[in-house]
Amino acid sequence: MQTNISRETLYELVWTTPVKTLAAQHEISDVAFAKTCKQHNIPLPPRGHWAKLEAGKKVYRQPLPERALGMPRDVAFGASKWNYYGSAPRNLIELELTPPQPFVETLGEVRAKLAKRVKKVTVSRDLSLAHPVIRKLLEADIPRREKYLASTYRSLYDAPFFDSPFEQRRLRALNALFLCLEKNDARVASSGKNPKEFCARVGLSDVSISIDDPKAERSSWYGGSDIAKAASNPLVVNINRAANVEELQTTWHDKSDDRVETHLTDIAVNVLVAGEHTCRERENSCYQWLLKYKADIIERANREREEAEKAARERRIKEEKARVDRLLSEAKALREAEEIRAYVASVRKLNKNSVDPVPEDELRNWALWALDQADRIDPVRSRRFLIDR
Template sequence: MSYRHREDVPKRQLVPEDLNELHAQELKAIGKVSVPQALGRPHKGLLQLLKQEQRRRDKSAEREWTFDEPKFDNPVSKRRLKIFNALFLALSKRGHDGDAYEHDGEIHARAAIGDTYLGLDIGIVGSHRTVRQHGYVRPAPDLPASTPLALRIDPGFDRKNTVSWQDDGDAKLESKIAEIAAGIIVAGEKKFRLSLREAEERAERERIEKEKQRQERLAQLNQKRLQTLRNSGELLRQAEDIRAFVERVRRAIDEGSTDIDATALEAWQRWALAEADRIDPVRSGQILTHLNEPSL
């Protein structure tokens, strides 16, 4: 049996490598979960949404009509909230979390398995009556609480690779909370492992790209080194040509074939040899620009 620690959950909690084993472990640890008939003690992940609903309810009581009326006072929405609440409490029992919020009149929820987030959704199964409210098509508010529902885990918040449970005869979602919570924990672990592999693959791609860029840069530096070497060869030839020319002129004067003022000749010779030294790659130090192998 192989176990490992996860960095984003308490270290005392061991996670089996086998996901089926993890599911069985979590299902056993969660145990039996009941869904209270009322939200008397809601999970903290629902508090903000419920407070917002209560403010709407209070405004509606004060006025005959208000645009911002309660959005989840209908039987189906109340059932959704109770299921989410039971699910969040079950996850909390295992050191995880969940929360829900309202957006455009809909309940949006997610689970947090360690530092890994997964989308959660409870929708109506099959055809049902709808109404248009504030520009949106919504389930009819008078649909009964017995309306068939399905809960879906959306790991990537993109409706891909989803896992779902639904009302099935007498087996309602409320009787499957422990199973769903264990499934969410497994899905979170699976996503976490996938993220590790993706991070490793991304790091490898970055390493390969950096090495490619390094090799390209070294190739550029070596090309520059080669060009500088060629320049050194050309400069050395020019310096040697000047020195050879000065020597030839000196011999010609010594042989008496040319009548040149000695002082002027001496000055010219010093100047010419100084120019040769100036362009000589060894004496000028220009050779140092390509003496050592390029490095980054």
């Protein structure tokens, strides 16, 4: 089960209760618990802390650092990595959901603070000091280049991806941006070589990053002009392409007198702000999701209750009808039993006054059999009318 605890509450807990105890309460290992605290920048007591505390010695409590950009204000234990919002609390119906509290700083104030902190981004002349993501792309190009240069018939399908002046310029811009982001606690990753496959993780929030020719078609990397594409071709930078936020700039274009490289510092700041914005949006979206989920649970419970009540009513009606039908059947059986007895009495009377009567033994045997049948179907004699009431 998932439980959410505010950073401040968790900070107080870890400094008043041993981690092993807290971890057991959340049904995870103490290593996993400590790792979660570290991820959320919550300091833990050092070794010997509890022994000193028990001995009555003075201990130093490390203050709680500021929440990192892109990190949620609540710490989730037991959340599923496959579920965007984690899982709903088991007692959601009983919980009174309240909207998230406003953040202390607006995104504008976050941006202003970052603008002072982030140092100016400069683009190097070459890629000798490349970010690991860029270095991996360049290293993958080495065997392609060797094969291409050694071939007597050079096919563009075998050509290196990043040798053109344009691609070198693009990688240098990406490299400078990535190095800056890493210095500011963001982690850059790529799922491939295409420009749309780069992202920066700010806290626990992913921000997509693309630097490319605005007219480039990337469904297939290969193209006859790519290997000699000039560095003067325009570049466009996009972050969180689908985002539309007033406080957030997401696109920068090359201009004749203003290249995107001069805006890399501002781009880095906006990437970090975008990560914080995504984190805040997720918190609000989670609240809205819980509201809807709770309403759905209540609606489903009401519907199930109404369906159960309807089924119970229909069952009672059916049972009552069956009882009435049985009652009518028993009344009919009683009439038939009385008719048989009356018939036997009439036969005996008529036989006594008959010119050629049936012998008494035969008549008696028949009458006994007929009266037995009357008793058998008589619901009063058999007491069937009292069964299943």
